[in-house]
Amino acid sequence: MAIIEFGEDFRWGVATAAYQIEGGVTEGGRGPSIWDTFSHTPGKVLNGDNGDVACDSYHRFEEDIQLMKELGVDVYRFSVSWPRIFPNGKGEVNREGLDYYHRLVDELLANGIEPMCTLYHWDLPQALQDIGGWDNRETVEAFVAYAELMFQEFSGKIHSWLTINEPWCVSFLSNYIGAHAPGNQDLGLAVTISHHLLLAHGKAVAKFREMKTGGKIGFAPNVTWLEAYSNSGEDMDACRRGMGWMIDWFLDPVFKGKYPEFMVEWFADREATLAIEEGDMEWIQQPVDFIGINYYESNVARHNKNSGMLQVEGIDMGYKKTDIGWYINAEGFYKVLTFIADKYGNIPIYITENGICINDDVEKGTVDDQRRVDYLKAHVTAVARSIKSGVNLKGYITWSLLDNFEWAEGYSKRFGLVHVNYRTLERTKKESFYWYQKLVNNHWLEV
Numbered sequence: 001m002a003i004i005e006f007g008e009d010f011r012w013g014v015a016t017a018a019y020q021i022e023g024g025v026t027e028g029g030r031g032p033s034i035w036d037t038f039s040h041t042p043g044k045v046l047n048g049d050n051g052d053v054a055c056d057s058y059h060r061f062e063e064d065i066q067l068m069k070e071l072g073v074d075v076y077r078f079s080v081s082w083p084r085i086f087p088n089g090k091g092e093v094n095r096e097g098l099d100y101y102h103r104l105v106d107e108l109l110a111n112g113i114e115p116m117c118t119l120y121h122w123d124l125p126q127a128l129q130d131i132g133g134w135d136n137r138e139t140v141e142a143f144v145a146y147a148e149l150m151f152q153e154f155s156g157k158i159h160s161w162l163t164i165n166e167p168w169c170v171s172f173l174s175n176y177i178g179a180h181a182p183g184n185q186d187l188g189l190a191v192t193i194s195h196h197l198l199l200a201h202g203k204a205v206a207k208f209r210e211m212k213t214g215g216k217i218g219f220a221p222n223v224t225w226l227e228a229y230s231n232s233g234e235d236m237d238a239c240r241r242g243m244g245w246m247i248d249w250f251l252d253p254v255f256k257g258k259y260p261e262f263m264v265e266w267f268a269d270r271e272a273t274l275a276i277e278e279g280d281m282e283w284i285q286q287p288v289d290f291i292g293i294n295y296y297e298s299n300v301a302r303h304n305k306n307s308g309m310l311q312v313e314g315i316d317m318g319y320k321k322t323d324i325g326w327y328i329n330a331e332g333f334y335k336v337l338t339f340i341a342d343k344y345g346n347i348p349i350y351i352t353e354n355g356i357c358i359n360d361d362v363e364k365g366t367v368d369d370q371r372r373v374d375y376l377k378a379h380v381t382a383v384a385r386s387i388k389s390g391v392n393l394k395g396y397i398t399w400s401l402l403d404n405f406e407w408a409e410g411y412s413k414r415f416g417l418v419h420v421n422y423r424t425l426e427r428t429k430k431e432s433f434y435w436y437q438k439l440v441n442n443h444w445l446e447v
């Protein structure tokens with residue numbers, strides 16, 4: 001057995017998101033979001049599940065925080081439901097919504113846990129979608145106004161902010177592939193939305209700097225690693241496109257001030273062009289203090305001209321799969337982290353999501369999710385390897401504290417260290433909870 005060690009200043013955390021855990025969708029003055037609309041549209045979410053109750057964390061957050069305290073985590077990454085703050089997306093502020101998040105943040109601070117706040121984790125106020133959503137630059141301005149209010153309201157309490165979670169999911173998964181809310185399937189629209197999301201991010205960062213409320217700010221792209229099936233130029237190019245779609249498309253504008261040309265051309269050849277206005281790129285490349293990286297899986301891929309818009313075909317190499325069908329490959333985690341550090345300069349990185357869907361159920365009062373322990377062990381070791389290789393990693397925040405509403409998969413897919421019985425809302429600590437507790441408190445693990 002080998003011992004893998006982490007410095008005492010390395011931060012450990014757990015992550016959730018508002019629509020996935022809160023419930024209370026008509027309480028406390030909250031307005032509807034696009035996920036309320038989407039989940040209540042027949043056929044959009046597996047089993048017709050929705051976030052109306054979810055884990056009921058709106059009423060049970062003290063219990064959840066006691067679980068975090070028992071874990072011993074340093075950081076809790078949560079998201080704020082924008083329609084709790086601005087029920088109509090902009091204009092009138094809902095004081096009850098602000099008060100709810102003050103109670104949450106105060107309880108975290110009272111228990112020695114640092115709040116890391118994601119401002120946008122996919123639950124766009126429906127009222128903004130009704131005027132075009134992220135396709136409309138008015139939504140960009142509404143986001144900046146929402147961010148400004150949150151920075152002011154929580155100044156001195158929240159010191160770590162993330163603007164946008166997984167802009168690839170918000171733009172391409174939700175507006176080209178159409179699997180997530182609002183469910184459009186238009187590449188040109190998705191490309192425009194990706195630009196407006198980066199503009200919203202950059203303008204919010206600029207507002208954060210201007211307000212001087214203190215703390216640090218970043219955003220959280222989701223990333224993957226694609227290993228080329230062969231060393232042929234077309235297979236290597238295909239993998240470059242697949243990663244360019246998810247990584248370079250969002251990191252190049254922020255860190256290099258321009259979109260990756262090879263992707264601009266690929267989209268333009270498919271009538272999807274960027275409408276960049278004077279000053280946009282200057283806003284987008286506002287320096288960030290850190291970047292959140294969300295990683296789940298890697299693939300082996302090759303070129304196939306008949307394989308979708310990107311002409312990238314995944315090849316099943318027999319890697320073990322999770323219960324949501326994603327491949328398990330911790331080597332890809334190490335490779336993508338070193339790739340990002342090499343290409344974008346050694347920016348401080350927090351892993352803001354990494355975890356595994358394992359649907360084991362409660363038996364004899366526990367959940368023996370050894371496959372989750374194995375996944376976490378391998379991926380935390382990949383994090384240690386990356387640090388040893390010079391990657392400026394500051395912390396690891398696992399997805400998720402609780403089983404929760406996994407978007408279009410509903411409640412069928414479980415990512416939590418803690419099992420949730422959605423009928424009784426009873427929480428049950430899994431074996432992985434105790435494994436993570438030991439890692440978080442020891443700062444080392446045996447592999």
Ligand SMILES: CCOCCOc1ccc(-c2cn(C[C@@H]3NC[C@@H](O)[C@H]3O)nn2)cc1
Binds near residue numbers: 017020169179353406
């Ligand atoms: C080609 C067709 O593809 C159809 C589905 O394609 C995807 C891709 C990616 C995802 C996905 C889900 N998650 C986990 C979440 N991250 C944020 C947090 O809220 C977690 O719940 N990350 N990525 C889902 C579906």
